[in-house]
Amino acid sequence: MEYLVKSFLLLLIFAYSAATPVTAAINGNVEKNGISGDFNQVIDSQTKNPVSQADIALPSRGYKTRTDNQGRFSLGAKVDAPTIMSVQKDGYKPFSLTVDKNSMSKPIVIGIEKTNPHDIIIDKDMYHIGDDNYSANSANADEFRIKAIGPFYTKNFKIGNLPPNEDVYLVIGSVIGIDTKMARDMGQSRVTTTYASPPQIFFNGNMIAELNLNGDNQQIKIPRSIIRINGNNQLTIKSGKNLFQMAYIDYDDIELMNLFIETNSQIASDE
Secondary structure (H helix, E strand, C coil), rough: CCHHHHHHHHHHHHHHHHHCCCEEEECCEEEEEEEEECCCCEECCCCCCCCCCCCCHHHHEEEEECCCCEEECCCCCCCCCCCEEEEEEECEEEEEEECCCCCCCCEEEEEECCCCCCCCEEEEEEEEEEECCCCCCCCHHHHHHCCCCCCEEEEEEEECCCCCCCCCEEEEECCCCEEHHHHHHHHCCCCCCCHHHHEEEEEECCEEEEEECCCCEEEEEEHHCCCCCEEEEEEEEEEEEECCCCCCCCEEEEEEEEEEEEEHHHHHHCC
């Protein structure tokens, strides 16, 4: 369960950095401390040069801004509960990060990566999956702002040639709202009497993963045998269900954004 390990490490990193009053440099799911500065900034993860005119957004708040010529930006919205912040720039992979009051209490430096010819961006928008029926104690319920599209998300897209003999991964930029037992045990959900089954990820009708934790940049391996090269492919994400509600189906409400595909050589270069 590689994606669970990465999510768990991300949570530990956030807990550590919240108590460290220095700028945090963030590269995908890696956060480094010790870089000085007094402003938020977006940089190219390879060259370390500032990235100007990158779009910064808090989609659930309807808030948008852009970086200046030095890649700097400030947020004009108050962030309390965990909120997805997105960074988008033409020529770069879409990036998102779950931020909260603690992580935004000090300046951050975000490194974004240029797209690779084999990158496939499936979707850069935010979606709310579920039934709009959730408890105030549900994970991230305070930040839900958009209406649910229903209990599942699906998208068709084409895949061209991929590098031979390389693993292929689906990357989910950010996901919040998951109320599984593991999420509850990790303190992500305040629901005490119930929990939900994990959201399920399907690729061309084959289940390839279940998501048990909220987090950023979760990487899920896609078996090459189910990929339709130079053909139409389909990604479906189904919401979990409240396992303690028998009278009717109570779908777990989650929000996610930034879905794309990359190969293992690119992932290795990020580590």
